[in-house]
Amino acid sequence: GAVVSQHPSRVICKSGTSVKIECRSLDFQATTMFWYRQFPKQSLMLMATSNEGSKATYEQGVEKDKFLINHASLTLSTLTVTSAHPEDSSFYICSAGTSGNTGELFFGEGSRLTVL
């Protein structure tokens, strides 16, 4: 199956700093990538949809100036958490699909962000 890789898997940062998380599709081209957030013992909440070469579409309630998403190539999308605060601490998961595929998405291993 297709492989999606995220980096870093864990990151700890100080409040007020910015953190970048990378999501790569290793063996396929991802025309669309999705960023999810997962709180402890809760489900995955869609944050935004990023399409290669265009602006991301954010879900209601997600601050686009805080969570910057860039999808500059067909194999890489980045999520930057700007001016992070402790409440941004969470598990962030990216997923990717291809236009030729049915609705299946392939998931990265997730990135755990802890803001001190």
Next chain:
Amino acid sequence: AQRVTQPEKLLSVFKGAPVELKCNYSYSGSPELFWYVQYSRQRLQLLLRHISRESIKGFTADLNKGETSFHLKKPFAQEEDSAMYYCALSGGSGNTPLVFGKGTRLSVIA
């Protein structure tokens, strides 16, 4: 509106007992339904999808459009089945996001 409901947060069964994880959905169209599984400290992975009609690790799920359900079943639970299970819905292409239920944690007791 798209919605996936998994009524049980936690399901505990004994090894060898049958398992049924419930999933109901609402969608104004023809959705694709999936079950994803997340084992401890591992990434989310696809378990099965309704269009393939296959059995994976002994699990099956039948899409019931009349009841808008996609329950996951296994006749005999095994300890290694203990995991978090998510039912998910898609509009049908890789360009649309999955909508997830809240998940059910299955615990198989030896």
